[in-house]
Amino acid sequence: MRLSLVTFLTAAVQLAWGHYTFPDLIVNGTAAPDWQFVRITENHYSNGPVTDVKSQAIRCYELDSSSASQTxxxxxxxxxxxxxxxxxxxGHPGYFSAxxxxxxxxxxxxxxxxxxTWFKIWEWAPKWTASTGLIFDSENINQFTFTVPKSTPNGQYLVRGEQIALHAAGxxxxxxxxxxxxxxxVVGGGNGSPGPTTSFPGAYSGTEPGILINIYNLPAGYSGYTSPGPAVWRG
Incomplete structure (x- = not known):
């Protein structure tokens, strides 16, 4: 079947509309301009996601080797x-972490x-009860925020924000x-010892129950969402 150009472009726009990037860093309620403090990502036009947890893109999805120096x-x-x-x-249901x-x-x-060298400082996982199933209260938002632990040692860091969208994760x-x-x-910090640490790629295998999951047809005996990656360091 042949598709008209209009049909093709409409489908492409709808696909891109359902995806997103995180170009703006928020500090104390104020969002910076696009890509001022966030390394520009390869998907800055397409908005498409990473799907291979073993690829180098899973770390920061940078456009190229100059992304860091230009940020x-x-x-x-x-x-x-x-x-x-x-x-x-x-708009996708999923799991957030930083x-x-x-x-x-x-x-x-x-x-x-x-x-x-990476340690998790925050997560936002779906809730679950036997009567309601999984509840994704993070849907249909346009930002997410979290706290830098008070005892984080002073120094320069990368902060990695992530959403794992699970609508097609079956x-x-x-x-x-x-x-x-x-x-x-980071300034005004403390003497904490962050951990456990992990790497990207390396943090995920792709078969974790929090990544490989059919959220619309949960297995018998399911008892709640299991977060992928290391435990959260609270500082």
Whole structure:
């Protein structure tokens, strides 16, 4: 069957409308301009997700090796609220998380965050009860925020915001990963020992019950959502 150009373009627009990027870092309620503090991502036009958890794109989905050096570094006080604003309504049901990685030699270096240095500082998982099933109260929002733990040591970091969209996660590589990394300099921090640490790629195998899951047909005996990745460090 042949599709008209109008039909094709309409379908393409609808597909892009359902996807999103996280171009704006939020610090204490104020969103910065697009890509000022967030490394520009490969999907900055297409808005398409990462689906292969073993690809290098799963880390920060950077456009290229110059993304880091072209991005500014925001000063953030430990204990304050930061987050990401999306360029579209995030209508997919899913799981949100945020990670930090010490940035060596600096936040604007392409070598920052390449090792087993990432630790989770926040998550927003779907709720579940036997009577209601899974409840995704994070649907249809355009931003998410979280707190930098007060005892985070001072220094430069990458902060990685992520949503794992689960509407098509019933088959391998069906989960959609929306990712953005901002560059920050933490001040006023403490002497905490963040952990456990992980790497990207490496944090996920793709077969975790929180990633490979049919949210519309849960298995018998299901008792609640299991978050992928390491435990949250509360600081």
């Amino acid at each position: 500014q570094t925001a000063t953030v006080v430990a204990g304050s609220t930061i987050g990401f604003k999306a360029d579209n309504t995030m 990670y930090l990685s010490p940035a060596s030699p600096a936040a604007n270096s392409p070598n920052a965050g390449l090792g087993k 088959s391998a590589n069906g989960a959609q990963f929306y990712v953005g990394c901002a560059q920050i300099n």
